[in-house]
Amino acid sequence: MPPKVDWEKCDGCKGKDEPLCEQICPGNLMTLNxxxxxxxxxxxxxxxCMSCTKVCPVGAIETRIPFQIGYHGxxxxxxxxxxxxxxxxxxxxxxxxxxxxKNRTDED
Amino acid sequence: xxxxxxxxxxxxxxxxxxxDLLIVGGGxxxxxxxxxxxQVNPDLNVVIMEKANIKRSxxxxxxxxxxxxxxxxxxxxTPEDLVRWSRExxxxxxxxxxxxxxxxxxxxxxxxxxxxxxxxxxxxxxEEHPHYRGSWDISIHGEQLKPxxxxxxxxxxxxxxxIVATALIMDGERCAGAMGFGxxxxxxYVFKAKATIVSTGGACGIYKSYTSDGTASHHQTWMxxxxxxxxxAMGLRKGAEFTSMEQRWVAARTKDYCGxxxxxxxxxxxxxxxxxxxxxxxxxxxxxxGDKAPRYIRANAPMExxxxxRGPTYxxxxxxxxxxCKNMLTDYLNERPSFVLYLAAxxxxxxxxxxxxxxxxxxxxxxxxxxxxxxxxERMTTVPGLFxxxxxxxGNPNKFVGGCAAEGKLATRGAIKxxxxxxxxxxxxxxxxxxxxxxxxxxxxxxxxxxxxxxxxKERLQRLMDEYAGGTSQFYRCNEEQLxxxxxxxxxxxxxxxxxxxxxxxxxxMHAHEVFDRIDVAEIVCHHLKGRKETRWSGWQTRSDYPERxxxxxNCFVETRKNPETGxxxxxxxxxxxxxx
Numbered sequence: 001m002p003p004k005v006d007w008e009k010c011d012g013c014k015g016k017d018e019p020l021c022e023q024i025c026p027g028n029l030m031t032l033n034x035x036x037x038x039x040x041x042x043x044x045x046x047x048x049c050m051s052c053t054k055v056c057p058v059g060a061i062e063t064r065i066p067f068q069i070g071y072h073g074x075x076x077x078x079x080x081x082x083x084x085x086x087x088x089x090x091x092x093x094x095x096x097x098x099x100x101x102k103n104r105t106d107e108d
Numbered sequence: 109x110x111x112x113x114x115x116x117x118x119x120x121x122x123x124x125x126x127x128d129l130l131i132v133g134g135g136x137x138x139x140x141x142x143x144x145x146x147q148v149n150p151d152l153n154v155v156i157m158e159k160a161n162i163k164r165s166x167x168x169x170x171x172x173x174x175x176x177x178x179x180x181x182x183x184x185x186t187p188e189d190l191v192r193w194s195r196e197x198x199x200x201x202x203x204x205x206x207x208x209x210x211x212x213x214x215x216x217x218x219x220x221x222x223x224x225x226x227x228x229x230x231x232x233x234x235e236e237h238p239h240y241r242g243s244w245d246i247s248i249h250g251e252q253l254k255p256x257x258x259x260x261x262x263x264x265x266x267x268x269x270x271i272v273a274t275a276l277i278m279d280g281e282r283c284a285g286a287m288g289f290g291x292x293x294x295x296x297y298v299f300k301a302k303a304t305i306v307s308t309g310g311a312c313g314i315y316k317s318y319t320s321d322g323t324a325s326h327h328q329t330w331m332x333x334x335x336x337x338x339x340x341a342m343g344l345r346k347g348a349e350f351t352s353m354e355q356r357w358v359a360a361r362t363k364d365y366c367g368x369x370x371x372x373x374x375x376x377x378x379x380x381x382x383x384x385x386x387x388x389x390x391x392x393x394x395x396x397x398g399d400k401a402p403r404y405i406r407a408n409a410p411m412e413x414x415x416x417x418r419g420p421t422y423x424x425x426x427x428x429x430x431x432x433c434k435n436m437l438t439d440y441l442n443e444r445p446s447f448v449l450y451l452a453a454x455x456x457x458x459x460x461x462x463x464x465x466x467x468x469x470x471x472x473x474x475x476x477x478x479x480x481x482x483x484x485x486e487r488m489t490t491v492p493g494l495f496x497x498x499x500x501x502x503g504n505p506n507k508f509v510g511g512c513a514a515e516g517k518l519a520t521r522g523a524i525k526x527x528x529x530x531x532x533x534x535x536x537x538x539x540x541x542x543x544x545x546x547x548x549x550x551x552x553x554x555x556x557x558x559x560x561x562x563x564x565x566k567e568r569l570q571r572l573m574d575e576y577a578g579g580t581s582q583f584y585r586c587n588e589e590q591l592x593x594x595x596x597x598x599x600x601x602x603x604x605x606x607x608x609x610x611x612x613x614x615x616x617x618m619h620a621h622e623v624f625d626r627i628d629v630a631e632i633v634c635h636h637l638k639g640r641k642e643t644r645w646s647g648w649q650t651r652s653d654y655p656e657r658x659x660x661x662x663n664c665f666v667e668t669r670k671n672p673e674t675g676x677x678x679x680x681x682x683x684x685x686x687x688x689x
Contacts, residue, residue, distance in 0.1 A: 002324075018292075026160040026169040027327075027334045028270070028291055028615055041615065042563075044326035047333050048446035049170035063446055066324035069364050070453025076445065085251055087441055091452035099438050103251040106226040 002040030002064075003030075003052050009060035012036035021052035021061060054078050054085075113613060114294055117548055122296045122540070127155040129523055130301035131265065132273050132286050133308035133339060134158040135166035136509055137475075137498025139261035140218060140516030141305050146264035148524055154265035157286060157299055159308075159618075160334065161269045162258040166309045167332045167499075168509075172250035173371055173443040174241060175229075176508035178219045179212065182237060187212030190244060191688045194506040197402045198355070199645060199657075202665050202684030203478065204503030206485060207515075209688060211507060214514035219246075222513075225256050241375040245508075251442045253509075271297050272618045273308065275543045276342050276494065277535055283494035284533035286342065287543050291614050296544045302533055303493050303523035306481075307516060310357075310473030310499035311337025311629050313622075315579045316570035317469045319364055330359065330366045331471045339500040340472070341625035343481060344632060347672045349490040351502040351665050351682070352478035353629075354636035354649045356470035358584055359407045360421075363466035367447035369423060371439050372463060373399075373406075376432060378423040380406070381462060382413045387424070408584065408647025411467040415583050422462035433459045467647070469580050472629060475499040475507040477648060482667060482682075486522025487515060490669075493526060493533075495519040503665065550611040550620040559610035562619035565601060569627055572597050577634050578650060587653040591638045598631045632668045632677060639666040639679040 003021075012032050013019035021030040021038050029040045030052050038061070040046055046063075053061045063076065071092045079086040083104040089097045114120045129145055131138045134156040145154045158165055179185050190212040195203050223229050230239045230247040238246040261267065273288040277300065285301040312331035319328040327333035344350060360369050360380070372378045379387045379399060389409055390398040396405050410421035428436065436458065440447045451458065474480030480502025481489040488495050496502075497519035498512035507515060553559055573579055576594035578586035605624060611617040642658035643651050665682040 024161055024164045026165050026332065028160065028618065044324060045333070046325070047169070047327045047329070049164070050445050051164040051169055063449065065446065065450050065453040068323035069319065069325065069328065070450050071455070074449055074453035076449035076452065078445070087445070089448055089452050092455045097434070099434070099441055101249055101438060102228050103249055104226045105228050
């Protein structure tokens, strides 16, 4: 399922040669449309690795599970720190869980 | 970024890069290969050719929750013990014990280097040793595993990101580098090298994933769908020998999502359970090890339950308390974060409801099973100057992260020796022009051409392999007649894809070449499946017409070699040599 991009938030990483999601996607799937907003081009090719979601500097990208596989309304939002990651997960019943842990032991 | 596409071949710029050592594929093995080159000889000119961006490419792109091979030497365990375990995982052999032992002797250091570079390894309460979730696998918070490896590789080599490798360059019989095109800049790239390591990962998408029909996801696969077997395909077209391609990696995975299962089954002792509430591994497979049975048995067993009418199948996670469950979900966030989203999207609380499992689509991955190039102890393939490491090197299963890293280093050492002994390469430029024309042809067919998209051809191949070469829909079974049918249609796919495939942009041109590679890999997989006329690893390799194991004739490696001139594929065997007692 393609990452869902909030075009109100996405600014196309203006000033950069390539937006960060386009730089990072292992499948070469993310690019900009004519209005400089990011989108995932072959609709079905995303692996759900969430690299684009993690790297987006304005939090405009949300990874979704396709409806044929999972119900509507769940969310999983990563927040990247320098050596930690924080995930907020909301299930279809509205229950929210947070996970926070170190993902690096150095701070370079 | 929209860029002006070239309109004809003469508008395509050729960029030539010369180096000592070329590494095709900057994944786990490739990063360690580059790192090792800088350690051995800092003056060596090393180049990495990478299809994606090395910071998040390939199988480790999403991260990792465990390192599956780290030898607890403080418990008296030895590299030989790891080889014995690996041999048990493939039912007692065949396995290249020479390769397995040399990897095992090297891999602890690689794991320790990852920790030094910033990878968080989870320790038990006494803080002395890492936490083991099974006999050999340690838990990590590996969300940053790939960026951590990539940073070391970038310090050690010049990295060319977004280059799609398409062919090897030859100097007579010797490999002299590789060619490809830039999926962003549209240039044709020629990398001339004195030695080449191919570490492109394995092949996903040879077979159909059962969720690809009727869902908005074509890539709900466990293995990275962007690893398409290019490393195998480039070598087989030059006549390299391949081993054990019939030993396909099939695994019990979370149903519909195809996520890892060992995370909960091994890591949190959740037992596999069928619809009737039976813990079937312990009840029906106790004689083969029950919950600790070799991986192929654990992969096939849930599918047998389905086939016999006792599905759905689960891993029973309901014994977990809230804290254990949170730890388990944290592990998933480190490897396949969207599985946690999948559970949330289905309203599943694993402490109350077991997690459903099903068999994956088959993958060709020599870091997990034995598929890949036949290599010598230096990790050189049968093509001089061409080395293989990680998923591409065959005969030596159960490498996983540590073993692939170790093999990257070993391949580099072999390659450096080869460079010292053989020196420079000379290249006949006509092969460069011919490849450039082949690579860009799908882009220049013209608007009115009545052609085929890469997607159409890929889907036809995947359906063919699923139904006729032992895919998920067939419970991994195939027979001689099905394989002959598959091979007949693979020939047609090769002809028609060459003649009719079109690409409307550089991204689609990449897909076109991925399809060519997948078809060529599928062809030798079928020949290997035909060659092993027994059933040795049910699920991984099941011949419905030869249901028994036949040690008299098949306790050996099945090998293939494609004749580059005639296209004929020779199938033969090599003996299994038992080295470790």
